[in-house]
Amino acid sequence: MNADRRWEDLIAVSELETGDVTPVRWRGRDLAVYDTVDGVTVSLARCTHAGANLCDGYFDGKYIECPLHQGLFDARTGQAKARPAWRNLRMFDARVQGGIVQIRV
Amino acid sequence: MSQIPREVLTPITQAMNEGALTRRELKMLMRRSDVPAFLHLLLFFLVLLGTGSLIWATMGSWLVIPAMFLHGIVWVHHFSLQHECVHYTAFRTRWLNELVGNYCGLAILLPNRFFRYEHCDHHTYTQLHGRDPELIELPISLGRYLSYVSSIPYWFQKFLEFGRHLAGRLTPEEEQFIPKEDRASIIIEVRAMAAVYAAILGASAYFGWWGVLWYWLLPLFLGEPVMRAIRMTEHVGRPNVQDMTENTRTNLVSRPMRFLCWNMNYHAEHHYASSVPFHALPELHRKLQGFVHVEDRGYLGAHIDILSQIVGRTPRLGTTASETHEAVSGASGS
Numbered sequence: 083m084n085a086d087r088r089w090e091d092l093i094a095v096s097e098l099e100t101g102d103v104t105p106v107r108w109r110g111r112d113l114a115v116y117d118t119v120d121g122v123t124v125s126l127a128r129c130t131h132a133g134a135n136l137c138d139g140y141f142d143g144k145y146i147e148c149p150l151h152q153g154l155f156d157a158r159t160g161q162a163k164a165r166p167a168w169r170n171l172r173m174f175d176a177r178v179q180g181g182i183v184q185i186r187v
Numbered sequence: 188m189s190q191i192p193r194e195v196l197t198p199i200t201q202a203m204n205e206g207a208l209t210r211r212e213l214k215m216l217m218r219r220s221d222v223p224a225f226l227h228l229l230l231f232f233l234v235l236l237g238t239g240s241l242i243w244a245t246m247g248s249w250l251v252i253p254a255m256f257l258h259g260i261v262w263v264h265h266f267s268l269q270h271e272c273v274h275y276t277a278f279r280t281r282w283l284n285e286l287v288g289n290y291c292g293l294a295i296l297l298p299n300r301f302f303r304y305e306h307c308d309h310h311t312y313t314q315l316h317g318r319d320p321e322l323i324e325l326p327i328s329l330g331r332y333l334s335y336v337s338s339i340p341y342w343f344q345k346f347l348e349f350g351r352h353l354a355g356r357l358t359p360e361e362e363q364f365i366p367k368e369d370r371a372s373i374i375i376e377v378r379a380m381a382a383v384y385a386a387i388l389g390a391s392a393y394f395g396w397w398g399v400l401w402y403w404l405l406p407l408f409l410g411e412p413v414m415r416a417i418r419m420t421e422h423v424g425r426p427n428v429q430d431m432t433e434n435t436r437t438n439l440v441s442r443p444m445r446f447l448c449w450n451m452n453y454h455a456e457h458h459y460a461s462s463v464p465f466h467a468l469p470e471l472h473r474k475l476q477g478f479v480h481v482e483d484r485g486y487l488g489a490h491i492d493i494l495s496q497i498v499g500r501t502p503r504l505g506t507t508a509s510e511t512h513e514a515v516s517g518a519s520g521s
Binding site: 099102132134135138139140142147149150151152154164165166168 | 197199200203210213214217218219274275276281300303304307310311366368369460461462
């Protein structure tokens with residue numbers, strides 16, 4: 083059913099904040115690109131609790147902490163790990179191809 | 188796909204948009220460590236041991252009263268540590284923040300999880316009438332000012348709140364900031380605290396040793412007016428507006444007071460970037476100079492400012508809820 087889905091370029095790997103989270107504006111939406119210990123992942127950047135931009139939060143390579151209320155998400159899976167966040171992050175399929183981070187849309 | 192809340196402009200995003208600091212600087216300031224908090228906590232306990240020793244040394248004379256007051260001033264600053272813990276910025280290790288935050292909550296009768304949820308909305312709706320659950324109104328008279336500082340209304344409300352939660356009830360206002368999924372845990376938390384208090388008091392009665400009164404509860408009640416006065420300096424008398432550059436006050440205070448309050452005198456900076464740990468707040472203060480409201484005269488200056496507004500020597504910057512309502516009604520009717 084996903085035959086029409088294709089990979090779209092998002093940002094060059096060289097432009098990423100090493101070991102951190104990088105904000106990207108894509109089709110009018112804020113995305114967060116994480117340079118995690120397990121590779122590059124991408125999610126919607128807004129916290130599912132109160133809408134703050136997670137790109138301004140504290141990231142330790144695995145978990146991203148909301149800068150407003152310190153809710154916690156696993157940046158590799160999108161799973162909400164600590165209150166007040168309880169809804170998971172919307173993640174995108176992501177890969178690195180030819181030095182470019184791509185997401186499947 | 189889960190529903191995503193509307194986009195909000197957090198103070199820290201606002202600060203970066205305004206060029207107050209760069210993303211790289213922010214990330215450097217957010218770095219966590221367990222070491223500063225352990226050292227700070229060790230020294231805090233040593234100070235408590237010192238003031239507690241004064242109570243022991245003066246027991247039986249009238250000097251025990253000022254000794255308990257002094258001990259109480261230190262004791263009520265468990266609040267500052269608990270506040271740091273609910274932001275998960277005291278320790279790098281998250282469970283340590285939970286553990287120490289709950290200990291502090293027991294020490295000052297402030298349930299940790301409940302405070303965490305309440306405090307979330309305080310940061311989202313700082314100084315906004317009807318939305319900020321921690322808002323302290325600019326008193327309308329000297330009498331109301333003294334009443335607030337006495338902390339009698341504070342304890343009255345706290346004990347009512349504690350009893351209500353013990354009975355399993357939340358107010359509609361509390362339900363605004365506590366999600367349905369976690370309401371049961373708020374009730375469990377307060378019942379667990381009540382069980383601990385009952386056990387401590389029961390053990391005291393059984394062994395006939397009432398140190399909990401002399402070294403804990405009486406100093407707590409004696410010291411609380413100092414904490415109420417400090418809490419007033421953070422927002423009271425600042426405008427009831429959303430703008431973070433206006434609604435919060437940073438107070439420049441002495442080193443001992445900075446130590447006791449875990450640098451929370453840099454309150455406007457804390458509201459700008461609540462993920463920045465206490466030990467990095469002085470550096471954030473230097474970066475944000477000119478972007479936040481600073482009271483150079485410290486806590487005393489803040490109270491001079493508040494009192495000047497109460498007696499009408501300077502215009503009232505804070506408004507009461509009814510004044511806000513009248514202003515809104517007037518504007519919509521004109």
